[in-house]
Amino acid sequence: MLKILRDLLRYNREFAAGVALLGFVILVAAASFFSPYPAADSFVVPPDMPPSWPHVLGTNSRGQDVFWQLSFAIRNTLLFGFSVAILSRVISLVVGLVAGYAGGMVDRVLMSINDSFIVIPLFPILVLFYFVMRERMSWAWLALAMAALGWAYDARLIRSVALSLRTREFTQTSIFSGMSMRQILVEEHLPYVLPIVFSTTMNNINWSIGLEVTLSVLGFTNVDTPTIGMMIYWANQHTAMVAGIWWWIAFPVALVVMTFIGLFLLAVSMNEYIDPRSRLARMGV
Amino acid sequence: MATDRTRAVLTVEGLRAYYQVNTFGIEREVRAVDDVSLHVNANEIYGLAGESSCGKSTLVKTIAAAIRPPLRVLAGSVTYRFGERRVSLYDLDEGELARIRWKHVSYIMQGSMSVLNPLRRVRSAFVDFAFRHIGKPMPEFTAMVEAHLKRLHLEPTVLDAYPHELSGGMRQRITIALATVCRPDFIAADEPTTALDVVVQKSVLAELRQAQRETDASVLFVTHDMAVHANLSDRLGIMYAGRLVEEGTTAEVFATPAHPYTAHLIASLPRIGDTQAREGLGGAPPSLADPPPGCRFHPRCPLAMDICRREVPEMAWIGDTHRVACFATKAETA
Amino acid sequence: MSEPLLDLHGVVRTYSRGGLISSDYFRAVDGVSFRLEPDRPEIFTIVGESGSGKTTLARMILAMVSPSEGRITFRGTDPARLNRRRDRLAFMRQVQPIFQNPFEAFNPLKRVDRYLLMTARHFAGARGRDAERAADQALRNVGLSLAEVKGRFPHELSGGQLQRVAVARALISRPALIVADEPVSMVDASLRMSIVNLFKVLRDEHKVSILYITHDLGTAYYISDRILIMNKGRAVESGDARTVLDNPQHPYSILLKSAVLSPDPASREEALAP
Numbered sequence: 060m061l062k063i064l065r066d067l068l069r070y071n072r073e074f075a076a077g078v079a080l081l082g083f084v085i086l087v088a089a090a091s092f093f094s095p096y097p098a099a100d101s102f103v104v105p106p107d108m109p110p111s112w113p114h115v116l117g118t119n120s121r122g123q124d125v126f127w128q129l130s131f132a133i134r135n136t137l138l139f140g141f142s143v144a145i146l147s148r149v150i151s152l153v154v155g156l157v158a159g160y161a162g163g164m165v166d167r168v169l170m171s172i173n174d175s176f177i178v179i180p181l182f183p184i185l186v187l188f189y190f191v192m193r194e195r196m197s198w199a200w201l202a203l204a205m206a207a208l209g210w211a212y213d214a215r216l217i218r219s220v221a222l223s224l225r226t227r228e229f230t231q232t233s234i235f236s237g238m239s240m241r242q243i244l245v246e247e248h249l250p251y252v253l254p255i256v257f258s259t260t261m262n263n264i265n266w267s268i269g270l271e272v273t274l275s276v277l278g279f280t281n282v283d284t285p286t287i288g289m290m291i292y293w294a295n296q297h298t299a300m301v302a303g304i305w306w307w308i309a310f311p312v313a314l315v316v317m318t319f320i321g322l323f324l325l326a327v328s329m330n331e332y333i334d335p336r337s338r339l340a341r342m343g344v
Numbered sequence: 345m346a347t348d349r350t351r352a353v354l355t356v357e358g359l360r361a362y363y364q365v366n367t368f369g370i371e372r373e374v375r376a377v378d379d380v381s382l383h384v385n386a387n388e389i390y391g392l393a394g395e396s397s398c399g400k401s402t403l404v405k406t407i408a409a410a411i412r413p414p415l416r417v418l419a420g421s422v423t424y425r426f427g428e429r430r431v432s433l434y435d436l437d438e439g440e441l442a443r444i445r446w447k448h449v450s451y452i453m454q455g456s457m458s459v460l461n462p463l464r465r466v467r468s469a470f471v472d473f474a475f476r477h478i479g480k481p482m483p484e485f486t487a488m489v490e491a492h493l494k495r496l497h498l499e500p501t502v503l504d505a506y507p508h509e510l511s512g513g514m515r516q517r518i519t520i521a522l523a524t525v526c527r528p529d530f531i532a533a534d535e536p537t538t539a540l541d542v543v544v545q546k547s548v549l550a551e552l553r554q555a556q557r558e559t560d561a562s563v564l565f566v567t568h569d570m571a572v573h574a575n576l577s578d579r580l581g582i583m584y585a586g587r588l589v590e591e592g593t594t595a596e597v598f599a600t601p602a603h604p605y606t607a608h609l610i611a612s613l614p615r616i617g618d619t620q621a622r623e624g625l626g627g628a629p630p631s632l633a634d635p636p637p638g639c640r641f642h643p644r645c646p647l648a649m650d651i652c653r654r655e656v657p658e659m660a661w662i663g664d665t666h667r668v669a670c671f672a673t674k675a676e677t678a
Numbered sequence: 679m680s681e682p683l684l685d686l687h688g689v690v691r692t693y694s695r696g697g698l699i700s701s702d703y704f705r706a707v708d709g710v711s712f713r714l715e716p717d718r719p720e721i722f723t724i725v726g727e728s729g730s731g732k733t734t735l736a737r738m739i740l741a742m743v744s745p746s747e748g749r750i751t752f753r754g755t756d757p758a759r760l761n762r763r764r765d766r767l768a769f770m771r772q773v774q775p776i777f778q779n780p781f782e783a784f785n786p787l788k789r790v791d792r793y794l795l796m797t798a799r800h801f802a803g804a805r806g807r808d809a810e811r812a813a814d815q816a817l818r819n820v821g822l823s824l825a826e827v828k829g830r831f832p833h834e835l836s837g838g839q840l841q842r843v844a845v846a847r848a849l850i851s852r853p854a855l856i857v858a859d860e861p862v863s864m865v866d867a868s869l870r871m872s873i874v875n876l877f878k879v880l881r882d883e884h885k886v887s888i889l890y891i892t893h894d895l896g897t898a899y900y901i902s903d904r905i906l907i908m909n910k911g912r913a914v915e916s917g918d919a920r921t922v923l924d925n926p927q928h929p930y931s932i933l934l935k936s937a938v939l940s941p942d943p944a945s946r947e948e949a950l951a952p
Binding site for chain 3: 227228229231233234236237238239246247250251
C-alpha cells in the first residue's frame, strides 16, 4: 500500500497535486479541533474585521473568526460528502453486481427500481424532505436521504460491467469450482468494478457537497451545523457582499473549489492506476 | 534463386522491433522481432509461421508501416522495390507513406470489421481506400471495381450491401478484393482466415491465391496454421521467440525440416486417416521480455548442446534456397 | 440395462431473434439425441462449424442453459431442474467443464492455484493441507505440480500450462464426465498434442468420459471413440469416429472433410483450385 502511494506520488503529477490540495483542505478541517471558540458561539470576537493578525481571514458580522468557522465548516462538509459517497457506493455496488450477475427476473426488478430513482427529480424531493423533517433535520438525515437518491446512475454503470463479466469464462470456472454467488461477486468481479467505484466516489462527493451547499445557501438545511453552504447562507443573510465583507464569502468558496479540484485530480490519477488494464501492464502481461 | 536479391520486392535486414513500456516506473522491453532478415521475391507468396507471440504479427506491422508506440523499430531496414524505384520505409515521412499505402503496399488484417465501416455500404470502403490512388472519374472507377470483383467471383451487388448483411467469409473476401483493387506490388496478410470456418477458409484462400496471380503481387502471409502454409505459401519462414529460425521453399521445409522446432511442428500435425501417436513438445515458449541466452529454443530442444546455451546461432545456408539457425544441424551437415 | 451416464433425447434450444415488432425463433440446437453409457469411459466428439449449435449443446449439458424442448438426464436426473445449491454442487462434482481460452478460464487478476484449492474445498471437502495435497495430486496427473503453479498469475504461465491447470482443476472432484469445449483451439501447435494426449490418459487411467467439442477433424480423428457431426443445430451423422471420418455418408460430412486442408504441399494446386 505504501509502495503504491510512493509510486503514484513519484510518477503521477495529477496525484501529487491532488494530494497536496486535499491535504491542505484536510489540515484546515483538522484545525477545528484546536479552535479557541466553540463553533456555534457568536460575538466572541469583534465583528467585520478584514483579514489581519490574529484573525487571519478576518471576522464576520456575527462576531465569529472566519478561519475557525471555516475549519468547522469544511470538516462537516467533507464528512458529509464522504458519508453520502460511501453509503451510496454500497447500494450501487450491491444492486449493480447482483443485477448484472443474476440477470433475468432479478435484473429486471432491480433495474426498474433503479430507473425510477434516475428519473425522480432530486431537488424538489430534498426540499420536500426538509419541510417534512423541519426541526429534526440534521446533516446525518440529509446524508442518508442523498445517499438513497444518489446511487442509481452508478448502479447502472456497474451492472453493465457485471453483465460482461458474467459471460467471461473465468466466471464459469468459478461456478464450477463451487464458489457461491457472494464469493464470485466479491472476490472475482469486484476488482473489475473498483475503478468505476473510485471515480464515481470522487464525483459523488463533489455532487453531494455541491448539492449540500445549494440547499444550505437557500436555507433548506439545519442552520445550526456550520458547513460551507451554511457560512454562505449566513453571509447572504447579513448582505456581506453589499457591506463589503468579501472575506466571509471568498474564503469558503475558494476552499470548496480547492476540494473539488483535489478530488477530481485524485479520481483521474487513481483511475489510471487501479484500472485492470494498467494493473495487468504493471504485472507484466 | 533465393540469393538473387535483385528480384526481391521486399528486403528486410537486421530488423529489431521492441515494445517499450513504462508504467509507473516499471520498465519493460518485449523483444518481439529480434534481428530478422528476409526477402520476398516478385510474384511469390511468402509464408510466415510461428506460435502465438513469436513476433510474427509484429513483423507484419513493421513491414506494413503500421507501427505505433509502444512498438518501436530499433535497428535494421525495410526496403521495397516498386518497379525501378527503391524505397526505404523508415526514411519516409507521413505524406509519402500515405501515398504508398494501398497503391503499393496493402495490409489485410484478421478482423474484416476493422476495415469495413459497419454504418456504411461496402462501396464507400472502395471509394475511401482506392479512389484517389486510381485517379479516374467515378463511372470508370466503378466499372473497374466491378470488373475486379467479377474476376474474384464476387457479385458487383455486394457493393450496395452493409457489412452486417454479409457473412464473415464474404466480408473477408471483400477485404481481399479491397486490398488488391489498386494492384499493389505487395500485400501483407496477418491471419486473414483464422477466424473463419474450414469450408469458408478454403474459398477465401483460393481467392487470395487467384488475386495474387491475377495482379502479380507479392504476398507475405502470416498464420500459425501449417496446413494453410502447405497449400498456399511458395516459400516459408518459421519464427520462434522473435527470431527467424528456418526458411526454405514450402516443399523443402515440409519434406526435410532442418530446425528441430520445425520438425516438431510438422510431425505433430494430426491427419485424418492416421492414428499414429503424436507427442507434444515439453516446456513452453519463452517470455520475450526475458528470453533465454543463446538459442532461444534450447530449453525445449531435444538436440541441445553446450554451445546452444551460450551462443546465438546465425542463419546459415544448407541448400540453394534453404537456410536454418541451428548448431545441431550445422554440426550434422559439416 | 443400467441407467445411462448422460442421455439426450430430442433436445431443442431456441433463441428469439429480432426486435419487439417482428421476432422469429432460431433453433440453435434442433432435436439432438445421444447417450453415453456408464462404466464405459469414452471420448465422444461433437464436430461442427461456428453456428452449428455445438457450444449451446455443451452449455445445456453443463446446465448453464436449459433446453426449450426434449430431455437431458445425467444419471437419471435433469440438471436444469436442480435448484438447491447442495444439489447443484453434487451435479458439478460429477460433471466438470474445460473452456476454450485458457487465458480467460482464470481471472487474470487472481492467482491460479486459488481455483484448485476452491474446488478441493467445495467438492472434496478438503481444507488447508488436505486441499493442497488434492490440488498437487491432480496437477501431477497432468504433468505439473503445485510448486510450479502456486502463487502464479495466469499471465505467468503459457497457454498449454494453463490448459493443463484447467484439466487438473476439473479432475479434483473426480468427475464422471468432462465437457471440453474447443479445449485446444487456442493452444499453440507445439503444446496442443500434449493436451489432446492428456484426454486419452483421463479416459484410460481415470475412467472419465469426455465430451470433446471441436471444429478440427484432425484431432477428432486422432482421439475420438465416437463422433457426432452437427450442422445448423441438427446432428447429421454419428457413429464410430474412424468409420464416419474415413467414409462419411451425409453430404455435409463429405463437404466438411473435403474442406480440411492436408498438411502436405504435394496436393496444393488441386486443393485451392477456384
